[in-house]
Amino acid sequence: MNKNKQNSVTQIFNRKNIKYNFFQTSNLYIEIADEIAERIKETNLNYEYAVELNSKIINVGIQIEKTKLIKNLYRTGTNNYLEKNILNFKSDEEFLPLKSNSLNLVYSILGLNTVNDLPGTFKQIFNSLKKNGLFIGVFWGQGTLSPLAEGLAYADEKILGGLYQRIFPFCDIKTLGTLLQRAGFTMPIADQEKTIKKYSCIGDLLTDIKSFNEKNNLIARSKAFTPKSIFDEAEIYIKKNYSKNKCFSIPFNIIYVTGWKN
Secondary structure, rough: OHHHHHOOOOEEOOOHHHOOOOOOOEEEEHHHHHHHHHHHHOOOOEEEEEEEOOOOOOOHHHHHHHHOOOOEEEEEOOOOOOOOHHHHOEEEEEEOOOOOOOEEEEEEOOOOOOOOHHHHHHHHHHHHHHEEEEEEEEEEEOOHHHHHHHHHHHHHHHHHHOOOOOOOOOOHHHHHHHHHHHHHHEEEEEEEEEEEEEEHHHOOOOOOOHHHHOOOEEEEEEEEOOOOOHHHHHHHHHHHHHHHHHHHEEEEEEEEEEEEOO
16 A cells, blocks of 8 residues: 555545445346446447456356356455355455456446546556556545535534534546546546435435445535434424425436446
């Protein structure tokens, strides 16, 4: 680990607090895996060595291997206590132990959202790829959970008299495309798909978020206990502004980025 590099990068997320201890396989997660598999098939290429970054569950690799275009798939991640047996090796996505020019494919599903040095990680991925190597990454995009963010902000202001960072910032599609290009990738493409999910109460929404093992890892987040009244007030706000037929709609904006190494 290059400590000088770590110290030179603004630390927004607490990487030590990332632990996968409550991950459940959701339909949305598998749908994303299926989409990646389709994109791999569309290349009509064979990939001898592939790496799955930030592996949470074995199901993703199974979906990818169904393409029959991957000869050797290796999984890596950090602090995955539930699925530790699926990992071929552990690694932090900010400091990848990957040899230069050794891989044909690298992909990650929602595994790079809380990387502090995303340009550095993109460059490491680029360096690890062989000529004609492919990278596919999936990120939560801006606008994801926007009604929840509004509701919590409203509740914080009303009850606590101030604003708190309760949801980490999501990625901007244009920025991701630019960062890929800066890392050296050719033909960088970033596109976004929007999924709307409906919930009858804020508790179901929070459980769904938790099932992705997503939580507030911001260093600047409040360490104080959040009273139940905050969530109750947020639910009132969301239902008032976003509900139809007793359910409210929450957007999940999913960004797919791809880049090649010539």
